[in-house]
Amino acid sequence: KAGVTQTPRYLIKTRGQQVTLSCSPISGHRSVSWYQQTPGQGLQFLFEYFSETQRNKGNFPGRFSGRQFSNSRSEMNVSTLELGDSALYLCASSLAGGGQGSYNEQFFGPGTRLTVL
């Protein structure tokens, strides 16, 4: 079974630009979560999507947004990039049926390394 795939793996942008990252979950997984990983702040939860709906959200500004498609693939978008947005963005998927009272394992992709100049 193929794992979580993320594209692109590396990206260089300049301040003020916007960027879209893509995530394909493991086949059959309907929950997709996004995390930001930086040396200073560690791993921080961005948001989670299930059945095309945002179910959980972290404490990030509105410049960070996401969406999920009917095939469970997800994209996240960052607008008006800032230097501090340079990070590894990780996508994780878990089995259908998550939400309250669920403890399904999350499987992480390799991440997209975003550098903002």
Added chain:
Amino acid sequence: QQQVKQSPQSLIVQKGGISIINCAYENTAFDYFPWYQQFPGKGPALLIAIRPDVSEKKEGRFTISFNKSAKQFSLHIMDSQPGDSATYFCAASLGLIQGAQKLVFGQGTRLTINP
């Protein structure tokens, strides 16, 4: 209150020794505590997880010890091997309230096993 504090930041252990990483939390509503292992260039991978209704869980060389009253949990790696050299993250979530997908991570421990 949503934080998970992890220590130490880095750890060097001799091959065959026991590696111990500790985490502490404040929010008593957390009810799912996984440990992740991350190698350079890879995403985190789940090692082992525990719910607060048990005090210990063992899988192979990896053991989680959980102290609910102290709000602490730890990872023990027995017979540590050079292949265990990686960064380890503890995490917690409000599974019953929000589902386990929203993880709060500790800051990570870089473990080096010397041959």
